[in-house]
Amino acid sequence: FLHQSWRPERSVVLGFLEEAEPWRLRSPQFPSKVGGKPAWLSQRGLPSLPELECETCRLPMVFLLQVYAPVSGQDRTFHRTLFLFCCKTPECYTHNDSRFFRSQLPRKNEFYPYDPPPGFMLPASGVKLCWVCGCPGNKACSRCHTVTYCGKHHQTLHWKHTHKKECCSQDTTSPFLFPESELVTEPEEEEEEEEGKEEDTKEAEREDGGALSETDLEEMAMCETEDTKVFQKFKKKIAPEPHQVVRYSRGGSPLWVSSQHIPSDQDIPPCTCGAKRVFEFQVVTAH
Template sequence: MSVIELGFLEKCEPWQVESRLFPSKVGGKPAWLDLENLPTSEQLQCKKCQQTMIFLCQIYAPYEDNVHLSLDNYLSNFHRTLFVFVCRNLKCCQRNNSENVKVLRSSLQRDNKFYSYDPPEDIPNPEFSLSKWVKLCNLCGCLSSKQCSKCKNAHYCSRRHQVIDWKEGHKKECGADISVKRHSKVLFPEWEIITEPEETDIKVATEEEELEKFNQLEKEGKTGTMSDVSETDLDAHATTEKDKVFAKFHKKN
């Protein structure tokens, strides 16, 4: 019997998806894990239009099965989060092309300078602020390299995001003694991802088994690029190969 984690989106308060709670979430600004090693705006540029990609989702995925890891490696990767960014320009979204998407992995040892060694309390904490460690873009929440020349309080990852934020509200807020949290139209709606385990009789291959299969295919010369596969072959596979797990999930819902 295998166990599959099912994910569901739930409405949430902003404090419920703060970095200190190690959330899994969709939309809004990224809840960064390692606050000293963030990707630059250049690293988050779409390879097609060169615009900064927008945060899509993140999954808190600590590697709990440490059987195959040394103790040092396990402790240094106690916390692990996967971040997904995507370009919002529809023209950059093309079939079998991932130049408009980027997936990043961030890991952190349990004993670190940002968060408590013990599990955090799931309650609001007004004193928590990422600004203690890093300056983030006022619009998208990514690492900033610029700031508003007038008020010096708002920071930005790019000139484009500064212009958008100015139009969306910073023009009125600039220099005022107020702190306003706005959800930009550039961002995706924010939801918390809640997971629930479900037992299934479908065997789920382990990472080692999948790697062994790949190595065998590589030896047989069957690991060509997508350009080696015709559209006809892809369509035939898509119409004959059934996802039993998804079909079961769809039937229940």
């Protein structure tokens, strides 16, 4: 949930996974992506190791996805990316077990040109990043001094996996990361036609006297709990695009999968400035 002063855009944009050339998923391309290492927007103000630790097991969290979502009409959010991290330890899967970070830059900044460059360009990063997770890391391998880590845990993990045999080589893929894919988007289609069909069906049932008796309807109503209703609504909504993994609707509403654990206004902390936050996007498990 984010600061509500940004103009809401109620329409829903869906995100889907798609394979892409590696260069398309690097910082200068301002990607939206899932897995791999984070493509940091800014090289300053990166989250620290304590900020990326799981509060339960104290191990580093893994990068899940990022969404490039500039806010139009405000220079300070000309570039804006949202980063989501989670813990890979199953025992840590609890309520609010993920970590969210926002990075934003004005159009004129020290990292990217004011106008898009004419061709492909990959500026070198001056920030040392962990080979395993891609987060800030200044702890270098004592043997090759070229590979760096965010901490001892990831240095040990890399050494046991490949680095002991392939020191000085960075061609292998980190086993800690999720598979990398680009997040491509398309708007969600309206449901007016489908809703119209449902109304026609209900009208036909009324004209025919209804296919079910009053007793049958009462029994169905008793069996259909509130949680069932919420889940059925969720399934119906995603059925046209079952492979969606992100639903983006800044200022809109979440699509709940269950009536349980829905946060109240009191559960959502205000912005640091004191303003109320609003919904921006949600992650959906691919089917």
